[in-house]
Amino acid sequence: MLAFFIRSLEAAMIFTFAGLGELVDQRSGILNVGLEGIMLFGATLGFIAAQETESYLIGFLVGIGIGALLGLLHGFFSITLGVDQVVSGMGVWIFGFGMTTYIGSSHTGPLGMERLPTWFGISPFFFLSVVLVVLVWFVLNRTGWGLNIRSVGEQPSVAEVSGLKVARIRYLCVIFGGMMAGFAGAVYGLYYNPVWNYNFLMGWGFISLALVFFSMWNPYLLLGGAVLFGLLWQVSLNPQMFFPGLASRYIWRMVPFAMTILVLILISSKWFRSRWGATTPEALGKPYHKE
Amino acid sequence: MFKARKQEGIELHGDIWKHIQPGEVVLEARGITKRYPGGVLANDHIDFKIRAGEIHAILGENGAGKTTLMSILFGLLQPDEGEIYVRGLPVRFRSPEDAIKMGIGMVHQHRKLVPAHTVMENILLGHPRSRGVIDVKTAEEEVVAIAERYGFKIDPRARVWQLTEGEKQVVEIVKALYRGAKILILDEPTSALTPVETERLLESIETMTQDALGVVPFITHKLPMVLAISDEVTILRRGRVVDRLPTAEATEQILAERMVGRPVIFTLQKPPHEPGQPVLQVEGLSARNNKGVLALKNVSFTVREGEILGIAGVAGNGQHELAETLFGLRPAESGRVQFLGQDVTHAPILDRWKMGMGYTPAERTEVGSIGDFSLVENVAMNYYFDERYNRAGFLDYGGLRQLTEQIIEEFDVATPGPDVKIQTLSGGNLQKVIMGRVLSREPKLVIANLPAQGLDVGATEFVQRKLLEARARDAAVILISEDLDEILALSDWIAPMYEGEIVKLLPAAAAKKEVVGAMIAGVYKENEP
Numbered sequence: 176m177l178a179f180f181i182r183s184l185e186a187a188m189i190f191t192f193a194g195l196g197e198l199v200d201q202r203s204g205i206l207n208v209g210l211e212g213i214m215l216f217g218a219t220l221g222f223i224a225a226q227e228t229e230s231y232l233i234g235f236l237v238g239i240g241i242g243a244l245l246g247l248l249h250g251f252f253s254i255t256l257g258v259d260q261v262v263s264g265m266g267v268w269i270f271g272f273g274m275t276t277y278i279g280s281s282h283t284g285p286l287g288m289e290r291l292p293t294w295f296g297i298s299p300f301f302f303l304s305v306v307l308v309v310l311v312w313f314v315l316n317r318t319g320w321g322l323n324i325r326s327v328g329e330q331p332s333v334a335e336v337s338g339l340k341v342a343r344i345r346y347l348c349v350i351f352g353g354m355m356a357g358f359a360g361a362v363y364g365l366y367y368n369p370v371w372n373y374n375f376l377m378g379w380g381f382i383s384l385a386l387v388f389f390s391m392w393n394p395y396l397l398l399g400g401a402v403l404f405g406l407l408w409q410v411s412l413n414p415q416m417f418f419p420g421l422a423s424r425y426i427w428r429m430v431p432f433a434m435t436i437l438v439l440i441l442i443s444s445k446w447f448r449s450r451w452g453a454t455t456p457e458a459l460g461k462p463y464h465k466e
Numbered sequence: 467m468f469k470a471r472k473q474e475g476i477e478l479h480g481d482i483w484k485h486i487q488p489g490e491v492v493l494e495a496r497g498i499t500k501r502y503p504g505g506v507l508a509n510d511h512i513d514f515k516i517r518a519g520e521i522h523a524i525l526g527e528n529g530a531g532k533t534t535l536m537s538i539l540f541g542l543l544q545p546d547e548g549e550i551y552v553r554g555l556p557v558r559f560r561s562p563e564d565a566i567k568m569g570i571g572m573v574h575q576h577r578k579l580v581p582a583h584t585v586m587e588n589i590l591l592g593h594p595r596s597r598g599v600i601d602v603k604t605a606e607e608e609v610v611a612i613a614e615r616y617g618f619k620i621d622p623r624a625r626v627w628q629l630t631e632g633e634k635q636v637v638e639i640v641k642a643l644y645r646g647a648k649i650l651i652l653d654e655p656t657s658a659l660t661p662v663e664t665e666r667l668l669e670s671i672e673t674m675t676q677d678a679l680g681v682v683p684f685i686t687h688k689l690p691m692v693l694a695i696s697d698e699v700t701i702l703r704r705g706r707v708v709d710r711l712p713t714a715e716a717t718e719q720i721l722a723e724r725m726v727g728r729p730v731i732f733t734l735q736k737p738p739h740e741p742g743q744p745v746l747q748v749e750g751l752s753a754r755n756n757k758g759v760l761a762l763k764n765v766s767f768t769v770r771e772g773e774i775l776g777i778a779g780v781a782g783n784g785q786h787e788l789a790e791t792l793f794g795l796r797p798a799e800s801g802r803v804q805f806l807g808q809d810v811t812h813a814p815i816l817d818r819w820k821m822g823m824g825y826t827p828a829e830r831t832e833v834g835s836i837g838d839f840s841l842v843e844n845v846a847m848n849y850y851f852d853e854r855y856n857r858a859g860f861l862d863y864g865g866l867r868q869l870t871e872q873i874i875e876e877f878d879v880a881t882p883g884p885d886v887k888i889q890t891l892s893g894g895n896l897q898k899v900i901m902g903r904v905l906s907r908e909p910k911l912v913i914a915n916l917p918a919q920g921l922d923v924g925a926t927e928f929v930q931r932k933l934l935e936a937r938a939r940d941a942a943v944i945l946i947s948e949d950l951d952e953i954l955a956l957s958d959w960i961a962p963m964y965e966g967e968i969v970k971l972l973p974a975a976a977a978k979k980e981v982v983g984a985m986i987a988g989v990y991k992e993n994e995p
Contacts, residue, residue, distance in 0.1 A: 317599055323596075333578045
């Protein structure tokens with residue numbers, strides 16, 4: 176039972192890493208639905224790099240690096256070229272899906288390295304994810320950088336006349352989001368599930384993406400949602416253990432998405448909006464061009 | 467040049483504004499020229515000077531080059547030719563950031579504020595104090611101090627979307643001053659304010675000029691305001707400075723003539739007209755706004771044939787919801803609307819058109835027209851259901867084209883022809899097409915939502931005349947306007963709105979501007995004279 180909870184928390188920390196990056200990204204107005212592709216890249220290239228060099232550190236750095244590059248690519252399409260961000264993000268996903276299958280297939284199998292250490296059975300990455308949640312919340316809500324990011328995501332033209340450089344802020348955010356997703360992927364491939372296989376990420380990028388909407392762009396709610404989604408995922412691996420005869424694992428895997436849809440319905444309801452005002456970053460997904 | 471300034475950074479800004487004398491030239495523009503792709507000369511060698519402690523109004527119609535000049539002064543656009551000098555020092559603004567650093571602040575007509583943020587967050591955005599961890603407490607104290615100095619009230623913790631237009635403007639002014647603005651550019655500063663708020667703003671501006679600040683309001687049509695506050699006026703027409711004169715020598719008539727380039731009739735002829743049968747009877751109508759809040763509360767009135775009902779009020783007091791609910795664009799929460807004796811509270815919009823209602827929306831580009839469609843197609847949007855132009859589902863394009871040509875002719879629309887995309891038209895001409903396609907149906911009721919908002923003097927006069935013509939042929943007209951002068955000049959009855967309610971229905975003949983102004987500002991008391 177304890178192992179079950181620890182596994183849940185480990186899943187949660189990976190959702191949190193990827194989700195936090197995407198959250199910052201979306202607060203700046205850029206939607207990156209290609210999270211799955213970036214995580215696949217981070218997991219696969221991190222896995223290969225670590226295996227070749229026998230260094231975890233290099234594995235993680237490669238994961239973060241490829242994430243940054245893919246974030247930059249998505250940024251180029253959505254900020255500089257101003258194309259539809261969903262289309263660009265889908266492109267990143269399909270690219271990641273195809274390329275990692277091609278690159279990774281010769282590495283199918285276990286990593287073959289000593290496992291990373293834990294603290295009292297829990298991965299130190301979990302504690303890192305909690306620290307990052309607090310840090311991101313603080314930066315977004317208490318510092319000038321956070322104010323700039325949120326403003327660019329709400330009303331870029333206002334930010335522009337206030338003397339901010341909208342494109343630069345958005346680029347930094349989309350690169351940060353990519354780095355976090357690449358790192359999340361590397362943690363998955365090097366720690367959580369260090370056995371490379373075709374599409375071994377199994378949609379975790381999409382769960383992380385859903386998590387951002389579920390969190391209503393609040394880092395603390397994101398952490399809570401990540402733990403919840405982590406538990407649900409573990410249940411889905413072996414539903415017979417908890418709820419014998421109650422729905423198949425595939426139904427359980429849908430639950431995070433179903434819950435996200437419920438949250439989206441809630442926050443777009445009249446009642447919610449009249450009570451809380453706007454919650455969605457106003458300019459989310461909209462390209463910005465100078466006047 | 468740019469490099470040097472960058473190194474010196476903010477210190478330069480501090481130095482340049484030291485030891486300033488009243489009357490000294492603080493900002494000078496020489497030969498500003500801007501040509502847009504396609505060859506339009508928006509600014510043609512514009513020169514002007516602003517002195518410390520002076521209010522220098524820049525007057526011009528839409529398309530006179532006002533916006534371009536303003537954008538150049540604030541670094542949003544770069545001029546093709548010409549120089550700008552701040553206290554004699556040549557400067558080049560490559561972005562608003564550069565302009566702000568040199569002490570230029572701008573208050574935009576369409577508020578540049580983030581609605582979801584607090585007042586404080588909006589003020590801090592882009593401010594040097596917002597680097598790193600924000601010391602909100604100190605910043606709040608500083609902002610409140612600045613606001614008080616100029617007689618503004620400000621609540622730093624309120625969310626901007628909850629503020630009125632006047633309060634938002636105060637936030638913008640305080641934001642500019644807190645950034646250290648010494649020259650304040652105001653774009654149409656009073657267009658969205660109540661008379662009471664306007665008065666308060668003018669007082670605050672007076673205080674600002676005592677601190678050797680230059681204030682530059684850019685104004686399209688509120689001529690009395692120019693006369694009331696400014697020391698000097700520069701008039702622009704077609705991208706050129708046509709005149710510059712001390713305000714003391716100007717009259718409304720002179721300013722309007724120079725601005726338009728021809729004599730303007732100021733007093734519209736509103737011939738006496740006997741009202742006929744009731745056309746629209748509204749009882750206890752209520753509706754919610756987009757946020758789900760009750761924005762129209764228990765409104766009742768009657769409009770008769772040949773009568774204009776003027777709905778006065780500051781934006782956001784329920785007029786917009788009223789217009790949309792009357793036309794069926796917004797569901798009524800409660801109450802009843804009767805049109806020619808029939809209950810139409812929940813009638814579909816198409817039925818309303820067929821029954822003889824007409825609506826000209828305030829959002830001319832979003833709701834009033836489809837930019838990528840031609841004039842003919844846009845006219846067809848009010849005629850596609852009409853048996854004269856719709857034969858068994860097939861549109862009579864020949865007939866529609868002819869109709870559009872008639873509208874172009876009758877409404878004096880400046881366009882290369884009926885087949886160009888409607889987005890190529892200027893604001894005034896677009897509104898003429900929209901008015902034309904509605905009025906040409908000879909509706910029994912016209913709901914005109916902000917029909918002259920943002921139009922220049924000539925187009926305003928035209929639109930107003932057309933509404934009076936509709937009245938003369940016995941149509942009922944509901945005129946929604948934020949311009950009290952317009953309401954007073956056109957209406958037979960006036961309904962001032964405040965917070966979703968009609969304060970009191972007044973016959974226009976007996977209505978005084980001060981009383982209506984107090985009503986829409988929410989400071990009217992029944993028993994006061």
